[in-house]
Amino acid sequence: MNVTFSIDDVYNSMRCNSLMYVDFSHRCFLSKAIKHCIQVMQCIDYFRIMYCQMNIKTRSTEVAVxxxxxxxxxxxMLAVAHMVDKYIAPLLKIVSIVMHMNQYLAGITLLCFGNHLPDLFINVTPxxxxxxxxxxxxxxxxxxxLINxxxxxxxxxxxxxxxGAVRDLLFMMFACELVLYEMETxxxxxxxxxLSLICLYFIYLIINIVDLKLMRNTLDDLRQKVDALSRKTQPTLKTKSKLRHMQNKLAHMELDSKNVDKYNHSEIFISAKLKTYYGKKTSLNDDELDDVELRALEKYGQTRPSVIERDNEKYLRNIFYNPENPRNMFLLNDLWDSINxxxxxxxxxxxxxxxxxxxxxMPVSIICSLFVPVVDTSVTKHGWSKLLNxxxxVTTxxxxxxxxxxxxxxxxxxxxIVLYFNISVWSFCVSVxxxxxxxxxTRTDKPPRFHKLFMILTFSITLVLLKILATEIEVLSCVIGxxxxxxxxxxxSSIRAFCAALSDSVFNISLAIKGYGGMxxxxxxxxxxxxxxxxxxxxxxTxxxxxxxxxxRWLLGEQGDNSYFFFMLIAFTTLLWILTFNFLARRSVAIFDLIMYIVYLIYAILVEWSVIHAFTFDPQFEPT
Structure with a gap:
């Protein structure tokens, strides 16, 4: 039988890393011919830019690029962190308040989902x-x-x-062992x-929800007992000791079951506590703080609020509302303030x-401000800007x-990538x-009642933008490698993991500074x-x-056993210091985590350079 040889079949079977083994003069042609090089890209074909448009011919130029x-x-990475912090986080906060979640449950569900949404998109890409x-x-x-x-x-x-922390660590180690067992069998x-892995996550959710419900029932019973003991007119020493013990237990349980706050101080109302930031004075004094507040209010003909009013979500919604004002008062100024x-x-x-x-x-902030609506109940007017919204x-x-x-x-x-408008143009029939x-x-000084429906637009556009950004980060990581x-x-395991951890830390650190360290x-x-x-x-x-x-073999990779060894070591040591420090997070833990991560990176580098052997067995082949 005659076999027809086709060079196209060869190109279709080649991997994109073959580019690195040919001369610079041939890389432009191969970047277009190898099908795999096109499949792994998304919005930008980096190899074509490097070897065709930039026409890289030397190694030094390649290193500079x-x-x-x-x-x-x-x-x-910073763009992803900004989008999660400014747009995803307020949506998740609104959902957590509606669902009456405590801070811990909101952290392990909604906040965790927001941080790992980019990874979810990356895993289904070619x-x-x-x-x-x-x-x-x-x-x-x-x-x-370690880093976060x-x-x-x-x-x-x-x-x-x-x-909760002990339960999370045990579930985390169990999930890791389950995946490894499924691969080894x-x-x-x-x-x-x-599917069993996905079911395990829902079992974990059910356990946490039931635990929260039982905790709140226990709190109600404990409050009744404390109230009953407090009403005794002549309590004995034993009763007083029991009452103090129950009050301490009640205080700790109330701290664990504390719900997510319905509001934060608005940014224009700067609390006096913000003047001290870890012992450092800000450049704003009391007079300047008052001026910022009063100028914003007098602009709409309002008076200075009381301290109680400042913490009211409804007040933040109606903070500038004055029925005597025109409906389009400061329309353009409002637009400028929103995109500034x-x-x-x-x-x-x-x-x-x-x-x-x-x-x-700043560039990302301007672009996102133009196309992504803000729905945040902790800021003035809940992020409403009439003209911009x-x-x-129309545009979103x-x-x-x-x-x-x-x-x-x-x-x-x-x-x-080629953009097509033949379908999207029909959206103008409804949106305009x-x-x-x-x-x-609507009015400029007060958000409408249906303002929260803008959450649909916010979530939809942040979803697609996060997918694009996360995939581009992964593609760039592969190209650099x-x-x-x-x-x-x-x-x-080094570059991308470190950058991803820093990206998540930007938002988590801002939460910790605001008092949501546990979350x-x-x-x-x-x-x-x-x-x-x-x-x-x-x-x-999929x-x-x-x-x-x-x-x-390729799921675990060459350094998978190293990562598994260090992961289990870190999980056990984290569990150890949590128990040893009586569930108190200390600054010495940060030093320990930093040292552990440096040791992990050093070991990964030495294995990559073949200086030391990895925690794995050498491949064995049966004789034929």
């Missing part, structure tokens, strides 16, 4: 089809527990929810095993690091449909009349469990390659 790519990847995902998940868990937990403990020591993963990326009062009281962060995210009713659905359509087609023209109606019915001749295991720490412990169950479970369900024989 990689350094710039690392900076770009860091900026993308670039991850045959990646060492179990090793990547372990590396992210190590970086998250260490920074929180250093900046704001707090009382840990003891039984028959050297592959079935869809039923992936820098608040002068906030910038003045920020530290130098915070100011650098504000400047770096009416514009967003158009952008969402356009981006999803482009991601579904995934066609490129001159190194960039709706925007006109909203503009006609390939060009630097790193293994995919090392690039994912942020709980999210850091529940995050790895979410990755082992939901992220890996969804990956096993990726047919994991069902092939010996898929365990």
């Amino acid at each position: 990689m350094c710039a790519s690392i900076v770009i990847m860091g900026l993308l 670039v991850m089809e045959e990646s060492p995902l179990f090793n990547i998940t372990l590396s992210n868990a190590i970086a998250g527990v 937990g260490g920074l929180i403990c250093y900046l704001r020591p707090f009382k840990i929810n003891g039984h 028959d050297n592959k993963i079935t869809r039923i095993e992936g 990326p820098i608040s002068l009062s906030e910038f003045k009281r920020s530290s130098y690091i915070e100011r650098i962060y504000i400047v770096l995210i 009416c514009i967003q009713i 659905p158009f952008i969402v449909i356009t981006l999803w359509h482009a991601l579904a087609c995934l066609e490129y023209q001159s190194s960039f 009349p709706l925007a006109i109606f909203v503009f006609w019915k 390939l060009v630097s001749h790193m293994s995919e295991d090392f690039a994912s 942020a720490f709980a999210a850091g412990l529940a995050g790895p469990f979410f990755s082992f169950t939901i992220c890996l479970g969804l990956y096993f369900l 990726n047919p390659n994991v069902g092939q024989l010996y898929s365990r």
